[in-house]
Amino acid sequence: MRILATASCLALISATAHADPLPSWRDSDAKTSIIDFVESVTDPASDSFVPAPDRIATFDNDGTLWTEQPVYFQGLYALDVLKEKAAEDPSILSSDLLRSAAEGDVEAVMAAGVEGLLEVINISHADTTVEAFQSDAYDWLTTETHPATGLPYAEMVYQPMLELLAYLRDEGFTTYIVSGGGIDFIRAFADEAYGIPPWQVVGTEGNTRYEVVDGVPQLSKDGGVTFIDDKEGKPVGIIRHIGQRPIFSAGNSDGDFAMLEYTTAGEGARFGMLVHHTDGAREFAYDRDSDIGQLVRGLDEGPERGWTIVDMAQDWDRVFPSDGRAER
Known part of the structure; x- marks a missing residue:
């Protein structure tokens, strides 16, 4: 890497x-x-x-x-991962916030504050090894681009x-x-x-x-x-x-x-x-x-x-x- x-x-x-x-x-x-x-x-x-x-x-x-x-980068990463996971298993979207997050509604997540962001991270960052998570995060950080720059x-x-x-x-x-x-x-x-x-x-x-x-x-x-x-x-x-x-x-x-x-x-x-x-x-x-x-x-x-x-x-x-x- x-x-x-x-x-x-x-x-x-x-x-x-x-x-x-x-x-x-x-x-x-x-x-x-x-x-x-x-x-x-x-x-x-x-x-x-x-x-x-x-x-x-x-x-x-x-x-x-x-x-x-406009949002902490880890939060944007979590939204992308949540969307991918929801495509495979829609049942993980157990709340209105998670459903909004999976649709890319950043404003809804921000309005929910730290607790809302943690809810998204709780689902998106689970069920993976530490090594796999870090590898995926690294790939995302080096390939995905910032919306403004x-x-x-x-x-x-x-x-x-x-x-x-x-x-x-x-x-x-x-x-x-x-x-x-x-x-x-x-x-x-x-x-x-x-x-x-x-x-x-x-x-x-x-x-x-x-x-x-x-x-x-x-x-x-x-x-x-x-x-x-x-x-x-x-x-x-x-x-x-x-x-x-x-x-x-x-x-x-x-x-x-x-x-x-x-x-x-x-x-x-x-x-x-x-x-x-x-x-x-x-x-x-x-x-x-x-x-x-x-x-x-x-x-x-x-x-x-x-x-x-x-x-x-x-x-x-x-x-x-x-x-x-x-x-x-």
């Missing part, structure tokens, strides 16, 4: 990092604050020095490392964030994804897209069962959710999977507030960052009134807490590895 665009970008970033670690970031306060922080915690002579094992950085995924509009979903990662991940790792940080998205879904692409291996992915977890079928041990997904890694669940997921408080956390919505709050409440040098979606020409502009990625408390309280608010339109010279898209 290979995500060509992002894999080649990661290699290019690594080769050019010595010149400018963040070449797609404009020379602004946001870029300066990141570099100043990294230099301070990696300089042994600095009072803010942090040993490499403690340089833990956590990143939300949807809206922070890649696009999340025409890019494969896997290529809608943010070039400036790829550079930031590479920069941190070059400076001795260990980078983790801490996402409300499904852990198996993210693990299907995170290593190739971001250089983050499966064991450094924290996400929402579903029921998983071990069994031996025809002499072959396997793990099967049974649907349902056992842990939601969102909002106050993110610090819980961090301590369960990572075991220590990060010193750097990045998100884009109030769903990430608790993670940034937990990170920056620790002793010593700390960094909290929020990506503010202000670029309706190259990506999407949204914050307070959005059904996806709502950002209210972070905008109101982030600056006074010392968090860096990244203005996508002002602080990023590029958005996607493909040099962005033309204005709509």
Whole structure:
């Protein structure tokens, strides 16, 4: 498996990092604050020095490392899978919501909120092995295209964030994804897209069962959710999977507030960052009134807490590895 665009970008970033670690970031306060922080915690002579094992950085995924509009990509994937399953067995459509979802009614699913999305995922993500699910998700992400940009979903990662991940790792940080998205879904692409291996992915977890079928041990997904890694669940997921408080956390919505709050409440040098979606020409502009990625408390309280608010339109010279898209 290979995500060509992002894999080649990661290699290019690594080769050019010595010149400018963040070449797609404009020379602004946001870029300066990141570099100043990294230099301070990696300089042994600095009072803010942090040993490499403690340089833990956590990143939300949807809206922070890649696009999340008009619907979380995992939700769109779930709708496609549900439609395929319903064609074979219509009896799985046991509610009005599921019937609407199978017809591609995204608005109906969004109106049902998180519970509605989980109902769709509960059916679409069940009765498959973990390996088969990840393989199918990877194929979907690399072949299906986004309705607004025409890019494969896997290529809608943010070039400036790829550079930031590479920069941190070059400076001795260990980078983790801490996402409300499904852990198996993210693990299907995170290593190739971001250089983050499966064991450094924290996400929402579903029921998983071990069994031996025809002499072959396997793990099967049974649907349902056992842990939601969102909002106050993110610090819980961090301590369960990572075991220590990060010193750097990045998100884009109030769903990430608790993670940034937990990170920056620790002793010593700390960094909290929020990506503010202000670029309706190259990506999407949204914050307070959005059904996806709502950002209210972070905008109101982030600056006074010392968090860096990244203005996508002002602080990023590029958005996607493909040099962005033309204005709509």
